Amino acid sequence: MKTIILLLFPFFVFSQTAPKLLGQTTISKLSEAPFGEWFNAAHEKYVPNAATIEQLKQIPKKKVSVQIFMGTWCRDTQRELPRFIKTLETAGFKSTQIEIIAVDNAPETYKQSPEHQEIGKGIYRVATFIILKDGKELNRIVEFPVVSLEKDLLQILKNKAYSPNYAAFSQVDQWFKEGILTDPNVSFRGLANVLKGISKAEGELNAMGYIFLGRNQIKEAISILSINVYLYPESSNCYDSLAEAYLKNNQKETAIHYYEVALKLNPKSETLAKTIADLKASL
Numbered sequence: 001m002k003t004i005i006l007l008l009f010p011f012f013v014f015s016q017t018a019p020k021l022l023g024q025t026t027i028s029k030l031s032e033a034p035f036g037e038w039f040n041a042a043h044e045k046y047v048p049n050a051a052t053i054e055q056l057k058q059i060p061k062k063k064v065s066v067q068i069f070m071g072t073w074c075r076d077t078q079r080e081l082p083r084f085i086k087t088l089e090t091a092g093f094k095s096t097q098i099e100i101i102a103v104d105n106a107p108e109t110y111k112q113s114p115e116h117q118e119i120g121k122g123i124y125r126v127a128t129f130i131i132l133k134d135g136k137e138l139n140r141i142v143e144f145p146v147v148s149l150e151k152d153l154l155q156i157l158k159n160k161a162y163s164p165n166y167a168a169f170s171q172v173d174q175w176f177k178e179g180i181l182t183d184p185n186v187s188f189r190g191l192a193n194v195l196k197g198i199s200k201a202e203g204e205l206n207a208m209g210y211i212f213l214g215r216n217q218i219k220e221a222i223s224i225l226s227i228n229v230y231l232y233p234e235s236s237n238c239y240d241s242l243a244e245a246y247l248k249n250n251q252k253e254t255a256i257h258y259y260e261v262a263l264k265l266n267p268k269s270e271t272l273a274k275t276i277a278d279l280k281a282s283l
Contacts, residue, residue, distance in 0.1 A: 020072045021102040023114045027085060027095060035072050042082035048090050052150040056091035059157050065097045067130040069113075069123045073105045076143050077127040084129055084141075087150045110214040122173040124208045125166055131156045142166050168199040172208060172224060181223040188223065192230035202232040206241050218249045236266035252279055 019034055030039045066088060070077040088098060101117045103126060104110065111123055121130070129141040131153065139156040142164040146152055155162045164170075171194065175181050180191075199205060205228040212221035225242040232238045243258035256279050263272040 018073070020105070022104055023102060024117070025100050025102050027098070027100070030072075030081075030085075030100070038078045039082045042079065043086050046083040046086045048083075048087045048150045049148065052148070052154055053087075053090050056087075056150065056154055056157065059154075061091075061093060061097065063134050064093075064157065065099065065132045065135070066093065067121075067132060068098065068100045068127060069103055069111075069118060069121070069130075070100065070127040071103050071105055071111075074126050076125070080127050080144060080149070084127070084149050087153060091150070091153070108214055111211050112214065120177075122169060124169045124173075124211055140164050142169070166200075166204055168195050168204050169208065171195060171198065172205065172227075176220055181220040186223065188226040189230050191223075192227045195227065195231060199228075199231055202228060202235050202238055205231070206238060209241060209245065213245060213248060218245060221245045222249065234265065236262045236269070236272075239265065240272065247279075252283060256280060 021029060021035065030036070068081065068084070070081050072078075085098070101113050103113050103118060103123065111126065112118060121128075125143040127143060131138045131140065138159065139162050141149065141152050141156075144165065146162070146165065147155075152162065172181075175191065180186055195205075205224050209221045209225040209228065212218075212224060222242070222245045225238070225245050228238050229235075229242055239258045239262035243255045243262060246252075246258060247255035256276060259272055259276045259279070263269060263276060266272065
C-alpha cells in the first residue's frame with residue numbers, strides 16, 4: 001500500500017511537488033536556485049581533511065571517473081553530494097570526470113532516471129558514488145561514508161579492502177543478474193540464511209523490493225520481499241509489503257494470506273483490517 005511506502009521511506013514525502021532535477025545534470029545546475037540553497041551552503045562549509053587530500057592528489061586520475069546517482073529530493077543527497085563534490089574538486093578531479101544523474105522519487109519511477117542510466121548499476125539508495133577506472137567499477141560509497149568521504153575515496157583508489165554500506169544489496173543484485181530471483185525452485189529461506197548478519201535492518205530489502213515493483217519486475221520483488229520475511233519474521237510491515245507485491249501480481253488470495261499475517265502482528269491496524277475486508281469482498 002502507498003501508506004506503507006511512506007512509512008518505509010521517511011523522506012519520500014519530501015518535496016513530491018517541489019522542483020526537482022531528473023536525468024543527467026551538472027554542478028552548475030545544482031548551484032542554481034532552488035537547489036543552490038542547500039548545495040552551495042554545504043559545499044562551502046565542508047572542509048576535507050587536508051592530509052587525506054594531499055594523498056589523493058598524488059594518485060594519477062587520468063583513467064579515473066566518478067558516476068553519481070542522486071536525488072534533489074533526498075536529504076542524504078543534500079548532505080553528502082555537496083561534500084563529495086568539494087572533496088573531488090579539492091583532490092584534483094576535473095568536472096569532465098564527474099557524471100551526475102538525478103533520479104526520481106515518484107512511486108512508479110522510484111530511483112529511476114528518464115534515460116534509465118541506473119539499469120544494471122544496482123542503485124537502491126541515493127546518493128551513490130561509483131568510482132571507476134577505465135570505465136570499470138572499483139567500488140562505491142553508498143548513502144554515507146564508512147569513515148569519511150575523502151578517506152573512503154582514498155581507500156578505493158588505492159585498491160584497498162573497502163565494504164560500502166548496505167552490503168546486502170550487492171548480494172541480492174548478484175542474484176538478480178544471475179536469474180536466481182526468478183527461479184521457481186529457489187529457497188527463500190536458504191537465501192535469507194546467506195544474508196543473516198549482512199542485512200542490518202528490515203528497511204534495506206523492503207526498499208529494494210519497492211524499487212523492483214516500481215520497475216514492474218514483480219517476480220523479483222516478490223522474491224526479495226519473501227527473503228525479507230524470513231529475515232524479519234516478527235515484522236508486520238514486511239508481511240504487508242509482500243502482500244502488496246502479490247496483489248500487484250493479481251494473486252489476491254495469497255495477498256490476503258500475508259495481509260492477515262501482518263494484521264496478527266499488528267492487530268490495531270485499521271488500514272490492514274479494511275484492506276483484507278475489501279479484498280475478500282472482491283473475490
